[in-house]
Amino acid sequence: MWLFLLLGLVFVEAAAAGEIRLLTPAADSIIYSRNRNINVVVAVADKADVGRVALADARRGSRFDPVGRWEGKQGITYVHFRVPLRRGRNMLQLAPVARDIKIRYFPVSSLLNVDYSRPDIFLFHRNREVPAECSACHTDKLPGGVKAGRVIYGRYSPGCYSCHPKTAAAGEWRHFPAANLLCRSCHEKEGEKKIIVPSGKVEEVCFRCHINDRKWRRARHIHGPAGTGDCTICHDPHNGNYRGQLWADGRGELCVACHSDKKRFIQPEQRRFYVHGILQAKGCNICHSPHASGHRFQLDHEINDLCVSCHTRLAELKRGHPVANHPLSGRPDPRRSGRRMACTSCHDPHGSKYKYLLIADVRGGRICVKCHQGKMSVVRGIGRR
Numbered sequence: 001m002w003l004f005l006l007l008g009l010v011f012v013e014a015a016a017a018g019e020i021r022l023l024t025p026a027a028d029s030i031i032y033s034r035n036r037n038i039n040v041v042v043a044v045a046d047k048a049d050v051g052r053v054a055l056a057d058a059r060r061g062s063r064f065d066p067v068g069r070w071e072g073k074q075g076i077t078y079v080h081f082r083v084p085l086r087r088g089r090n091m092l093q094l095a096p097v098a099r100d101i102k103i104r105y106f107p108v109s110s111l112l113n114v115d116y117s118r119p120d121i122f123l124f125h126r127n128r129e130v131p132a133e134c135s136a137c138h139t140d141k142l143p144g145g146v147k148a149g150r151v152i153y154g155r156y157s158p159g160c161y162s163c164h165p166k167t168a169a170a171g172e173w174r175h176f177p178a179a180n181l182l183c184r185s186c187h188e189k190e191g192e193k194k195i196i197v198p199s200g201k202v203e204e205v206c207f208r209c210h211i212n213d214r215k216w217r218r219a220r221h222i223h224g225p226a227g228t229g230d231c232t233i234c235h236d237p238h239n240g241n242y243r244g245q246l247w248a249d250g251r252g253e254l255c256v257a258c259h260s261d262k263k264r265f266i267q268p269e270q271r272r273f274y275v276h277g278i279l280q281a282k283g284c285n286i287c288h289s290p291h292a293s294g295h296r297f298q299l300d301h302e303i304n305d306l307c308v309s310c311h312t313r314l315a316e317l318k319r320g321h322p323v324a325n326h327p328l329s330g331r332p333d334p335r336r337s338g339r340r341m342a343c344t345s346c347h348d349p350h351g352s353k354y355k356y357l358l359i360a361d362v363r364g365g366r367i368c369v370k371c372h373q374g375k376m377s378v379v380r381g382i383g384r385r
């Protein structure tokens with residue numbers, strides 16, 4: 001008797017749930033993504049229920065408005081929501097079925113340590129390209145006005161557009177293969193039909209097309225993050241608001257986000273602080289390569305050659321600045337062990353609180369005693385090698 005009652009209950013419950021089905025995402029999952037907005041799609045069999053379907057943030061009690069309700073085959077209505085996730089735990093509730101949707105969200109900025117093969121990570125395309133139920137409406141057809149040219153290389157995949165329009169066409173700067181719907185060029189694994197997310201060292205994906213940049217690997221000095229093959233820590237593979245699809249201005253803001261000690265050089269209006277004029281005007285990359293070069297600090301030239309390429313008055317000078325006969329190269333730098341004299345022995349290439357970007361005040365010879373102790377003739381460290 002009890003058993004019958006119980007079975008009956010389970011049956012009723014199953015039938016109700018069958019009428020309102022959550023199609024994506026999985027109800028209890030972990031999401032690793034750069035994009036914090038996810039799509040929630042619900043299939044509703046009974047028309048009378050369509051108006052009652054609601055999605056709420058269970059903790060805050062706030063509701064999300066559907067982005068659309070579309071009727072498909074067999075009178076089923078597909079209600080679409082778009083939900084911004086917060087880092088960590090998110091709890092959504094689907095009404096009227098009282099279904100909890102638990103999601104743990106981790107924003108991704110580097111792909112080096114993400115392992116998408118973990119089964120507890122939700123991937124919509126994990127097992128197949130797209131479920132047939134979605135394909136009924138989501139086809140290869142592009143809306144009028146979208147121009148995505150067929151180009152001679154890359155894998156043209158117009159079918160991605162109807163579900164991922166922003167990936168193809170948002171942001172001020174668009175990466176050519178994303179804007180031209182060559183999505184599969186990066187999201188495909190040889191011989192497999194499903195859609196994958198590149199992870200780990202993504203540079204291999206980039207070098208497929210940017211073949212000339214492969215030479216960075218052989219350069220003598222490779223910038224830290226570029227050396228790890230982590231190209232997308234700086235470049236969004238799809239689009240962005242800054243040139244090069246970077247997430248901040250590549251001329252400065254991007255650099256000082258990691259090199260925070262250099263922040264003060266790009267802040268405007270600083271009293272009693274001299275910033276190198278060219279850094280203010282052109283940014284970090286006028287001297288440094290963001291990727292790799294043949295010179296230390298990924299500079300475009302050896303230090304003195306770099307400086308005199310603009311400060312031409314001092315070109316070819318080995319001696320004679322700032323005072324007669326003073327060496328500018330060759331001799332060991334008494335202040336920096338293992339280094340030789342260079343312009344940066346006395347000048348900070350970025351900025352300084354002393355005039356002429358000097359490492360110390362020129363008045364009273366304070367800069368001179370940085371290397372020349374006491375009497376001028378005694379130079380600390382010199383002759384010792």
Ligand code: HEC
Pocket residue numbers: 024037038039040122123124125126130134135138157159160161162163164183184187195196197
């Ligand atoms: C029917 C709609 C639909 C189509 C068509 C579609 N996607 Fe998706 N895709 C989704 C949904 C839903 C997600 C889950 C994330 C979200 O909610 O935005 C997703 C997630 C992804 C992800 C993240 C990894 C994953 O599997 O969750 C990638 C990469 C991706 N899509 C690429 C593509 C590419 C490339 C194409 C075209 C070949 C494509 N998608 C076509 C709906 C679609």
Ligand code: HEC
Pocket residue numbers: 023024039041068070071072073078080131133134135136137138143162163164165166
């Ligand atoms: C009954 C038709 C229909 C079905 C079935 C359907 N959708 Fe949609 N979907 C639409 C329409 C229409 C739009 C709006 C497209 C537009 O604005 O051009 C849309 C939009 C979307 C978008 C958002 C695109 C954006 O603007 O960001 C995603 C993602 C999406 N659908 C995923 C899915 C998934 C996943 C499935 C299957 C589980 C699915 N849809 C099933 C009709 C449908």
Ligand code: HEC
Pocket residue numbers: 032033034035108111160161164167168175177178179181182183184185186187197198199202205232236237238
């Ligand atoms: C140049 C390679 C490349 C191309 C082309 C490309 N993607 Fe991606 N995509 C990636 C990488 C790498 C990731 C991993 C996450 C990241 O770094 O943003 C990714 C992540 C995604 C995601 C997961 C959400 C996110 O942003 O993390 C979606 C969805 C996606 N791509 C869809 C597309 C669609 C749709 C296209 C075509 C319009 C496309 N991609 C073209 C490389 C590419």
Ligand code: HEC
Pocket residue numbers: 153154173175176177182185186202203205206207208209210231232235237243244245
């Ligand atoms: C399918 C081929 C293809 C792949 C794969 C590819 N790119 Fe590109 N990329 C291009 C093309 C084509 C251009 C445009 C070149 C031009 O305009 O001169 C471009 C341009 C760029 C630019 C310069 C944009 C600008 O404004 O100057 C950057 C940065 C870039 N890609 C980074 C990447 C990164 C990072 C990856 C790997 C995640 C990657 N690309 C993978 C084809 C590709």
Ligand code: HEC
Pocket residue numbers: 203206207210213223225226229230231232233234235243244246250251254285290291
């Ligand atoms: C530290 C951040 C950073 C990393 C990591 C990085 N880039 Fe860049 N990249 C930049 C900046 C900054 C620019 C200059 C953008 C501009 O034109 O203003 C740039 C420009 C580019 C360009 C266009 C101009 C050129 O030099 O060819 C390509 C292509 C490119 N990067 C590809 C890559 C690839 C491939 C990787 C991974 C091996 C990578 N980048 C890693 C910051 C980075």
Ligand code: HEC
Pocket residue numbers: 223224225233234250252254255256257258259284285288289290297298
């Ligand atoms: C994602 C973080 C990140 C960003 C963004 C970044 N860097 Fe770096 N940078 C590093 C790391 C990590 C190293 C390696 C540090 C080390 O080896 O001690 C490094 C090293 C350097 C070095 C060499 C330092 C040395 O002592 O040898 C220079 C120069 C440099 N970066 C300049 C730049 C410039 C210019 C930009 C902007 C285009 C930039 N970085 C953007 C992380 C970053």
Ligand code: HEC
Pocket residue numbers: 251252255256259262265266276278279283284285286287288297299303344345349350
């Ligand atoms: C005028 C050319 C020039 C510009 C512009 C420039 N640098 Fe440098 N940078 C140098 C030189 C030269 C060195 C080597 C200094 C030395 O000899 O110790 C250097 C060294 C560095 C180093 C490693 C040593 C240290 O001081 O930490 C980092 C990191 C660095 N620069 C980052 C940046 C960033 C970030 C920017 C933009 C805000 C920038 N640079 C702009 C020329 C420049």
Ligand code: HEC
Pocket residue numbers: 276277278286287303306307308309310311343344347348349355356357
């Ligand atoms: C790409 C060109 C360029 C490079 C490379 C360059 N500078 Fe400059 N430098 C400038 C400009 C422009 C100014 C600002 C001139 C002004 O304000 O009168 C300047 C200003 C200076 C000043 C201050 C001059 C004054 O009268 O206050 C010093 C010192 C200086 N640079 C030293 C160096 C050193 C040392 C290097 C090499 C690490 C270097 N510069 C590399 C262009 C450059």
Ligand code: HEC
Pocket residue numbers: 304307308311314321322326327328341342343344345346347356358362367
């Ligand atoms: C031994 C320390 C020292 C070295 C090395 C040095 N400088 Fe200077 N520099 C100074 C001093 C001190 C001044 C201020 C001179 C004055 O007050 O007359 C100065 C002034 C300058 C100025 C601004 C005034 C002017 O003459 O235009 C520039 C530009 C400059 N140096 C560039 C360089 C370059 C480029 C190098 C490398 C080729 C270099 N310096 C190497 C100490 C040095």
Ligand code: HEC
Pocket residue numbers: 322323324325326327331332333334335341345346365367368369370371372379382383
């Ligand atoms: C970064 C270290 C450094 C600074 C700062 C510096 N010097 Fe020197 N100075 C040297 C070195 C190295 C020598 C070469 C010593 C040798 O040849 O053994 C030298 C040599 C000299 C000589 C001898 C030149 C000759 O005829 O051989 C004079 C004079 C001199 N310095 C004056 C100055 C004055 C004045 C200042 C301050 C404006 C100054 N130095 C700042 C490192 C420095």
